[in-house]
Amino acid sequence: MISEKDIAGMEPFEKKVWLSSPTMHGEELEYVTKAYKTNWMSTVGENINEIEKNVAAYVGCRYAVALSAGTAALHLAIRLAGEKLYGLPRTNEGTLRGHRVFCSDMTFDATVNPIAYENGEAVFIDTERDTWNMDPAALEKAFELYPDVRLIDIAHLYGTPGKIDEIRQIARAHHALIIEDAAESFGATYKGQETGSFGDCNAISFNGNKIITGSAGGMFLTDSKEDADRIRKWSTQSREDAPWYQHEEMGYNYRMSNVIAGVVRGQLPHLEEHIAQKRAIYERYREGFADLPVTMNPYDAENSVPNFWLSCLLIDRSAMCRQVRGEQEPLYLAEHGKSCPTEILDAISSINAEGRPIWKPMHLQPMYRMNPFITARGNGRAQSNAYIDEGRAVDVGADIFQRGLCLPSDNKMEPWQQDRIIEIVHRCFA
Numbered sequence: 321m322i323s324e325k326d327i328a329g330m331e332p333f334e335k336k337v338w339l340s341s342p343t344m345h346g347e348e349l350e351y352v353t354k355a356y357k358t359n360w361m362s363t364v365g366e367n368i369n370e371i372e373k374n375v376a377a378y379v380g381c382r383y384a385v386a387l388s389a390g391t392a393a394l395h396l397a398i399r400l401a402g403e404k405l406y407g408l409p410r411t412n413e414g415t416l417r418g419h420r421v422f423c424s425d426m427t428f429d430a431t432v433n434p435i436a437y438e439n440g441e442a443v444f445i446d447t448e449r450d451t452w453n454m455d456p457a458a459l460e461k462a463f464e465l466y467p468d469v470r471l472i473d474i475a476h477l478y479g480t481p482g483k484i485d486e487i488r489q490i491a492r493a494h495h496a497l498i499i500e501d502a503a504e505s506f507g508a509t510y511k512g513q514e515t516g517s518f519g520d521c522n523a524i525s526f527n528g529n530k531i532i533t534g535s536a537g538g539m540f541l542t543d544s545k546e547d548a549d550r551i552r553k554w555s556t557q558s559r560e561d562a563p564w565y566q567h568e569e570m571g572y573n574y575r576m577s578n579v580i581a582g583v584v585r586g587q588l589p590h591l592e593e594h595i596a597q598k599r600a601i602y603e604r605y606r607e608g609f610a611d612l613p614v615t616m617n618p619y620d621a622e623n624s625v626p627n628f629w630l631s632c633l634l635i636d637r638s639a640m641c642r643q644v645r646g647e648q649e650p651l652y653l654a655e656h657g658k659s660c661p662t663e664i665l666d667a668i669s670s671i672n673a674e675g676r677p678i679w680k681p682m683h684l685q686p687m688y689r690m691n692p693f694i695t696a697r698g699n700g701r702a703q704s705n706a707y708i709d710e711g712r713a714v715d716v717g718a719d720i721f722q723r724g725l726c727l728p729s730d731n732k733m734e735p736w737q738q739d740r741i742i743e744i745v746h747r748c749f750a
């Protein structure tokens with residue numbers, strides 16, 4: 321539904337403006353072609369070796385293992401952490417075996433699912449307002465409730481580093497390991513250090529929508545040679561050093577192809593350029609929306625430099641029109657001077673551009689609804705309609721999901737296109 325506001329008259333873009341699409345430069349094709357011509361068309365080859373060396377050097381980790389996806393990197397990272405904490409499983413068991421893991425709540429489900437793959441239970445930790453990442457105060461509270469937990473799985477949402485020092489300090493105090501999901505934040509820094517280097521095991525993604533891409537792919541990052549060797553072995557079906565296929569432990573087909581690695585190799589020199597383009601988009605939105613009752617996704621400018629992967633909006637509570645969301649469909653009532661994410665996303669879509677709701681928090685997802693959820697205020701799990709208490713949100717993630725949205729953030733978007741998007745958002749508040 322498009323509201324009655326002056327939106328319908330706006331001219332759609334002939335070519336769609338995407339949320340975040342691949343941006344190729346030419347070198348990718350050269351590396352892919354070379355792989356083809358020299359017949360290195362499998363999961364070994366120069367492209368893989370080069371990107372492992374170069375990404376490790378860039379991030380500041382000693383070792384990198386190129387894998388088929390960021391999800392694969394997270395899965396093996398969590399499997400390895402489980403093994404370190406709880407010992408070797410029998411081959412058909414997950415390494416977590418019922419143990420709980422504290423996990424970011426407002427993230428993509430790939431952060432969380434590997435915990436279930438390994439038969440663990442995710443305990444979702446609510447979000448703070450300064451960076452939209454795991455709230456250290458809620459994490460502290462979670463340790464009071466579940467003092468036995470030894471693993472924390474954190475993501476940096478939309479390329480914005482979270483409160484890393486606080487989280488690491490809490491982890492240290494409770495002898496917990498950290499899995500760092502830097503899938504969205506490759507190239508973002510915290511106190512001058514790259515994200516993807518803070519955890520005991522770290523993962524990045526080269527999915528097609530990420531800051532740079534291989535069309536797919538991901539990487540496991542670590543300072544431990546032993547861990548890197550183990551992940552490499554697991555990712556190639558855990559073959560033992562024997563003349564025949566000999567298997568002593570569970571294996572996976574998770575290694576990156578040398579063709580995909582060629583695309584990543586061609587993209588790597590353009591990482592900084594992509595970040596600069598995304599940053600310019602973020603700044604332009606911020607200026608363009610200065611007169612509206614909205615704020616941009618926040619970051620800690622003193623301590624961190626995001627990669628600005630996605631630009632997002634948060635509507636002031638006083639400027640929200642009524643909006644309800646079922647499991648599949650949203651509804652809203654248009655109101656003068658106010659708007660809501662659904663109205664704005666409809667308006668953006670009407671001009672052939674792509675926005676997206678904020679990632680729906682994991683504790684609100686049907687498949688994870690029964691998992692524990694810890695908030696900094698209140699008594700843990702908030703009811704779906706009761707997350708506002710005395711004007712303050714108890715369930716911060718649900719509040720940001722309700723009032724926030726991701727804007728078209730494609731680095732090929734031109735200023736005139738962005739101006740039109742800024743204009744249509746203004747019309748939503750008319």
Ligand SMILES: Cc1ncc(COP(=O)(O)O)c(C=O)c1O
Pocket residue numbers: 389390391392394427428430431475476501503504524525526527536537538
């Ligand atoms: C936070 C987060 N973690 C993990 C992933 C998974 O990466 P991949 O798609 O490469 O498996 C993604 C994105 O896709 C993500 O956004």
